[in-house]
Amino acid sequence: MEQLKQLFAAWAGVPCAEMFALGANGSSRRYYRMVGGGRTAIGAVADDLRENEAFFAYSRHFFDRGVPVPELYAIADDRRHYLQQDLGDQTLYGLLREKKQQGGGFDAEMLALYKQALSDLHNIQVAGRDMDFSYGYPRAAFDRRSILWDLNYFKYYYLKLQHIPFDEDRLQDDFERFADLLLSADCNYFLYRDFQGRNIMLNCLNVLMPECLSADASATQAFKQSSIQTILYYIDYQGGRRGAAQYDVASLLYSAKSDLPEAIRQELLSHYVALHRDPDFMQHFWHYVVVRILQTLGAYGYRGLYERKPYFIESIPLAVGNLRRIIEEHPLPPDLHELNTVLTRLCYQPPATDHQLPTTDQLTVTVQSFSYKQGLPTDNTGNGGGHIFDCRALPNPGRYPEYKNYTGKDRPVIDFLCKESAVDQFILHAMAIVSQSVDKYLERHFSHLSVAFGCTGGQHRSVYCAEQLAAQLRKKYPEVNVLVTHREQDKQ
Numbered sequence: 001m002e003q004l005k006q007l008f009a010a011w012a013g014v015p016c017a018e019m020f021a022l023g024a025n026g027s028s029r030r031y032y033r034m035v036g037g038g039r040t041a042i043g044a045v046a047d048d049l050r051e052n053e054a055f056f057a058y059s060r061h062f063f064d065r066g067v068p069v070p071e072l073y074a075i076a077d078d079r080r081h082y083l084q085q086d087l088g089d090q091t092l093y094g095l096l097r098e099k100k101q102q103g104g105g106f107d108a109e110m111l112a113l114y115k116q117a118l119s120d121l122h123n124i125q126v127a128g129r130d131m132d133f134s135y136g137y138p139r140a141a142f143d144r145r146s147i148l149w150d151l152n153y154f155k156y157y158y159l160k161l162q163h164i165p166f167d168e169d170r171l172q173d174d175f176e177r178f179a180d181l182l183l184s185a186d187c188n189y190f191l192y193r194d195f196q197g198r199n200i201m202l203n204c205l206n207v208l209m210p211e212c213l214s215a216d217a218s219a220t221q222a223f224k225q226s227s228i229q230t231i232l233y234y235i236d237y238q239g240g241r242r243g244a245a246q247y248d249v250a251s252l253l254y255s256a257k258s259d260l261p262e263a264i265r266q267e268l269l270s271h272y273v274a275l276h277r278d279p280d281f282m283q284h285f286w287h288y289v290v291v292r293i294l295q296t297l298g299a300y301g302y303r304g305l306y307e308r309k310p311y312f313i314e315s316i317p318l319a320v321g322n323l324r325r326i327i328e329e330h331p332l333p334p335d336l337h338e339l340n341t342v343l344t345r346l347c348y349q350p351p352a353t354d355h356q357l358p359t360t361d362q363l364t365v366t367v368q369s370f371s372y373k374q375g376l377p378t379d380n381t382g383n384g385g386g387h388i389f390d391c392r393a394l395p396n397p398g399r400y401p402e403y404k405n406y407t408g409k410d411r412p413v414i415d416f417l418c419k420e421s422a423v424d425q426f427i428l429h430a431m432a433i434v435s436q437s438v439d440k441y442l443e444r445h446f447s448h449l450s451v452a453f454g455c456t457g458g459q460h461r462s463v464y465c466a467e468q469l470a471a472q473l474r475k476k477y478p479e480v481n482v483l484v485t486h487r488e489q490d491k492q
Contacts, residue, residue: 003081004032004043011074011083012039019043033086041073041083050137052079055238057135058128059084065127068120068233087233092117093197093258101471103418105411106264114264116232117200117252118272121192124234125245128190133242142191142243147179150291153298161305164345170338178336182244182291185284191243192234196255199236245276246288254289254326256296256318261410262325286330290343293323310364314483321489323347363441364481365434365449365473369408369466371458371488377450386450387437389430391461395420398460407489408463417464427468434469438477458488 001019008016014037022031022042029046046052056079062069070085092113099105133140152175159166249272253265260268273281297319304312324347332340370377376388397403397416406413417423434451441449451469455462463486470484 001032001043001045003076003078004034004045004083007074007076007081007083008034008036008041008043011041012037014039034083040086042070042086044082044084045080046082047080048137049079051238052082054135054137054240056082057132058237058240061131062124062127062234062237067124067127068231069237070233070235087201087203087235090202091198092200092202092232093255095202096197096258100467101474103414103468103471105409105414106261111264111267113202113232114252114268115271118249118268119275120232120234121195121248121252122245122272122275124192124237125189125248128240129188131190131240131242136241137238139241141187141241142193142247143187144179144183146241147182147291148175150295150298151175151178153302154294155298157299157306158294158297158301159342159346161301162346164342164349166342166345167338171342174336174339178287178291178332178339181333182284182287185244185246185288186278186280187244188242189245191241191245192237192248192251193239193241194236195234195248195251197252197258199234201233201235203231203233244284244288245278246281246285247292250285250289250292254293254322256293256300256315256322259318259409286326287332289326289330290323290332293319293326297323310481310483314485317485320347362479362481363438363446363449363477364483365438365451365470366483366485367451367466367470367473368453368485368487369458369462369489370452370454371462372454372456374458374488376454377452377487386452387430387434388452388454389426389465391426391453391455391465394423394426394455394461394465396456396461398457403460406460407486408460408465409467409486413460413464417461423461423464427465427472430465430469431472434473435476438473438480442477442480458486462486463489 005016005019016034017036018034020033022033028048029044032043032045034041034043056072056075059069059072063071070087073083073085075082095113096106096110099107099110139146155166155168155171155175158164249269253260253268269285297316300312300316300319303309304314304316323343327340327343327347332343334340368377372390372392395417397406397413403413403416408414408417430451430453434449437449440446451466453462453465453469466484466486470482473480473482
């Protein structure tokens with residue numbers, strides 16, 4: 001890391017006093033927070049020169065046009081080491097996850113931030129129309145070859161690993177026709193490629209109060225309430241290329257881990273469409289939602305089923321749930337027969353094999369909800385045992401028509417169950433029992449613990465209890481990997 005330290009000293013005028021490694025998720029790039037002399041920067045080490053040049057060119061293009069992207073401070077002669085603006089650690093997805101863990105969710109603040117992100121996305125897409133796409137990596141455009149790469153990635157790393165049968169020749173023909181359909185949209189925008197909450201940074205700025213307001217108490221109070229301004233910044237766009245605007249909107253709204261409520265998705269989609277003003281936008285939108293989900297399933301298959309990373313395994317049911325809803329409400333053209341057949345098998349048939357979670361030194365607690373009508377859950381870790389809690393003695397929102405179309409993750413059901421002291425006591429007792437096991441499992445270096453909540457339909461009480469227990473476990477045991485699944489919500 002000596003080269004990064006030299007770069008920092010040349011830029012800051014003082015030596016780097018502290019250097020901390022940062023996580024890079026699925027990226028091969030290595031990031032470090034560097035501090036010295038009251039200045040801070042993010043140092044990066046990346047070995048793919050073509051990808052680096054795309055990032056440098058795109059960053060300068062957007063920065064010059066006032067798009068909120070990190071400022072490039074310095075680039076080493078080898079083009080592998082560089083410094084950029086430190087935007088902190090809070091992401092849009094991280095804030096949403098924190099709110100969910102605290103029993104909240106997608107509130108008015110999140111809605112405003114997502115609308116701002118979509119407004120900024122529209123500006124990015126338009127500002128990138130005159131981009132020099134010769135820097136685009138691995139392709140200058142999201143063209144036929146790019147689309148077929150994604151579809152075959154899905155075929156080999158998801159369909160094959162899940163043992164979902166298909167006729168390869170017919171499926172490839174459908175991939176070709178599907179690519180034609182996608183490319184019939186207006187493909188002359190900047191396609192960000194991975195526009196999702198983890199790549200949107202929240203940067204809060206304190207605004208000084210003008211002296212002229214100090215004499216007016218009401219004005220002073222109003223200004224103080226708005227004196228902290230949240231600015232969204234955008235990162236990880238080096239895979240961008242020329243393409244259709246629909247792709248990035250689909251990426252944000254149908255991100256599996258964000259798991260946005262459907263009504264919120266529709267409101268956000270309407271917000272973007274009003275900005276975009278393309279009468280043909282919706283004609284192609286759902287097709288891009290499908291191709292984006294298939295691409296992410298390929299990534300989850302590679303990172304989860306092949307590389308055995310728990311985070312990506314946990315994401316699979318959420319992505320499949322999104323796909324199932326889309327093909328039900330917005331089916332693909334019937335002439336894509338083999339592709340439609342494959343998606344039906346994927347969404348409505350259980351995989352032929354159970355993929356056990358990888359064995360690691362970290363304890364993983366799997367928390368799931370289920371319906372007793374569909375039988376007891378199975379433990380695919382190979383350990384057996386664990387805890388099953390029966391929620392059927394709790395007040396049941398499912399008895400009331402107004403809650404029929406909601407689940408235990410939706411605000412109306414959450415509000416209903418929060419008012420019931422019996423539910424709080426039930427979760428408190430369950431947490432005490434599970435905590436006893438977690439403490440012992442950590443002491444003995446066990447790798448997995450299974451916890452399940454069952455109710456009549458697997459929709460309201462069990463889902464709520466599973467989410468609440470998972471949130472409490474994450475707060476009490478930050479060193480434990482907590483995975484949550486909802487069995488009846490993740491299958492037909």
